[in-house]
Amino acid sequence: MDTRERLIESTRELLWERGYVGTSPRAIQQRAGVGQGSMYHHFTGKPDLALAALRRSAEDMRAKAEGELSGPGTAYERIEAYLLRERAVLRGCPVGRLTQDPDVIADDVLRQPLEETFDWLRQRLSRVLAEGRERGELAAELDPVATAATIVATLQGGYVLARAAASAEPFEHAIRGVLGLLATAVKGRRG
Amino acid sequence: MDTRERLIESTRELLWERGYVGTSPRAIQQRAGVGQGSMYHHFTGKPDLALAALRRSAEDMRAKAEGELSGPGTAYERIEAYLLRERAVLRGCPVGRLTQDPDVIADDVLRQPLEETFDWLRQRLSRVLAEGRERGELAAELDPVATAATIVATLQGGYVLARAAASAEPFEHAIRGVLGLLATAVKGRRG
DNA sequence: CATAACATACATACTAGTAGGTACAGCAGA
DNA sequence: TCTGCTGTACCTACTAGTATGTATGTTATG
Numbered sequence: 404m405d406t407r408e409r410l411i412e413s414t415r416e417l418l419w420e421r422g423y424v425g426t427s428p429r430a431i432q433q434r435a436g437v438g439q440g441s442m443y444h445h446f447t448g449k450p451d452l453a454l455a456a457l458r459r460s461a462e463d464m465r466a467k468a469e470g471e472l473s474g475p476g477t478a479y480e481r482i483e484a485y486l487l488r489e490r491a492v493l494r495g496c497p498v499g500r501l502t503q504d505p506d507v508i509a510d511d512v513l514r515q516p517l518e519e520t521f522d523w524l525r526q527r528l529s530r531v532l533a534e535g536r537e538r539g540e541l542a543a544e545l546d547p548v549a550t551a552a553t554i555v556a557t558l559q560g561g562y563v564l565a566r567a568a569a570s571a572e573p574f575e576h577a578i579r580g581v582l583g584l585l586a587t588a589v590k591g592r593r594g
Numbered sequence: 595m596d597t598r599e600r601l602i603e604s605t606r607e608l609l610w611e612r613g614y615v616g617t618s619p620r621a622i623q624q625r626a627g628v629g630q631g632s633m634y635h636h637f638t639g640k641p642d643l644a645l646a647a648l649r650r651s652a653e654d655m656r657a658k659a660e661g662e663l664s665g666p667g668t669a670y671e672r673i674e675a676y677l678l679r680e681r682a683v684l685r686g687c688p689v690g691r692l693t694q695d696p697d698v699i700a701d702d703v704l705r706q707p708l709e710e711t712f713d714w715l716r717q718r719l720s721r722v723l724a725e726g727r728e729r730g731e732l733a734a735e736l737d738p739v740a741t742a743a744t745i746v747a748t749l750q751g752g753y754v755l756a757r758a759a760a761s762a763e764p765f766e767h768a769i770r771g772v773l774g775l776l777a778t779a780v781k782g783r784r785g
Numbered sequence: 786c787a788t789a790a791c792a793t794a795c796a797t798a799c800t801a802g803t804a805g806g807t808a809c810a811g812c813a814g815a
Numbered sequence: 816t817c818t819g820c821t822g823t824a825c826c827t828a829c830t831a832g833t834a835t836g837t838a839t840g841t842t843a844t845g
Contacts, residue, residue: 505613521764561747569699583737
């Protein structure tokens with residue numbers, strides 16, 4: 404792996420472990436095994452490095468979600484597959500994590516990839532739900548846009564609860580709960 | 595307001611604005627208009643101050659939730675009142691915010707109030723849901739424990755999305771979505 | 786009542802170490 | 816030899832805290 408690549412991967416790890424304000428250029432250099440000069444050669448500074456790392460994390464997240472959501476099965480099954488894979492990993496969301504960092508949110512260049520990623524995910528889920536409704540799998544009353552936002556929020560909030568509890572239990576309950584609620588909107592299961 | 599009180603309130607503000615690692619003792623002193631010696635007289639250090647601030651925020655959050663959840667009305671109405679008040683404030687959760695801070699999560703003394711607060715909230719919502727089910731307001735299939743976790747997660751996740759978008763829109767969608775899903779489990783509304 | 790003894794409250798100066806960089810010199814390959 | 820890359824030195828500001836001082840009470844004792 405070349406120097407630039409090592410810097411990006413080390414930054415990804417540190418942003419995940421320590422957040423943006425908690426990650427120093429020095430720490431990145433040490434983890435990557437790269438001198439200060441090299442780092443400032445490849446990147447203009449800490450925000451530039453963070454942007455590269457963040458874009459890669461967002462890309463990863465998007466590709467994985469697309470894998471499950473574009474797969475076969477009913478709308479419910481695809482969303483279930485997506486949520487259960489996230490539950491299986493239970494590592495937390497490297498993108499969502501950064502939303503709590505004031506320096507990231509204050510910088511529009513850094514915030515934009517965050518916003519785009521969540522917008523994409525909500526729209527993608529919304530399309531899956533709308534398709535399911537058109538096919539008659541889901542109740543007509545179900546609001547695809549609002550429900551998609553709820554699913555993404557449940558996932559992100561589940562990670563918040565898991566960190567507070569230092570345990571996976573609240574996260575698993577939250578996923579089970581949203582799938583249970585969604586199941587009540589599945590036609591054929593009702594009544 | 596005396597010195598100790600000003601220190602706690604300034605710490606609360608800064609923890610909310612900048613997080614734990616982003617909040618320095620110096621910044622706290624300056625905002626409180628208090629000298630360094632005074633700060634270290636009243637508190638042993640940064641973690642001690644953060645603990646006092648965090649406990650107060652948790653207490654606030656709990657008291658407000660209890661106000662809505664112990665009020666009159668059906669289970670659905672009380673939960674709706676709670677969620678809509680949070681939506682009206684749309685300030686974010688000062689407790690949930692700290693879960694993304696590694697130094698807070700790593701310190702059991704600081705993490706404990708976070709865990710207790712969310713555990714309490716999940717249990718409180720769970721009891722409201724169980725009562726609603728017993729009274730025949732809600733479908734028998736509804737899982738109170740899982741659904742309570744979903745509601746708390748939706749709220750916390752909604753704040754995550756709102757920060758990423760620098761807008762209240764995703765948060766409002768998420769709240770509307772979870773209330774819509776919950777409404778499908780309200781008896782009399784089905785079919 | 787006067788005053789010594791002591792605790793409380795607040796302030797200033799100082800510390801080692803880190804944050805986030807700039808400036809520049811050397812070196813290896815095309 | 817020029818360009819890309821890397822290493823070393825240096826810089827200013829800040830972090831979290833200690834050490835040491837002083838001003839103001841608050842009892843205890845004669």
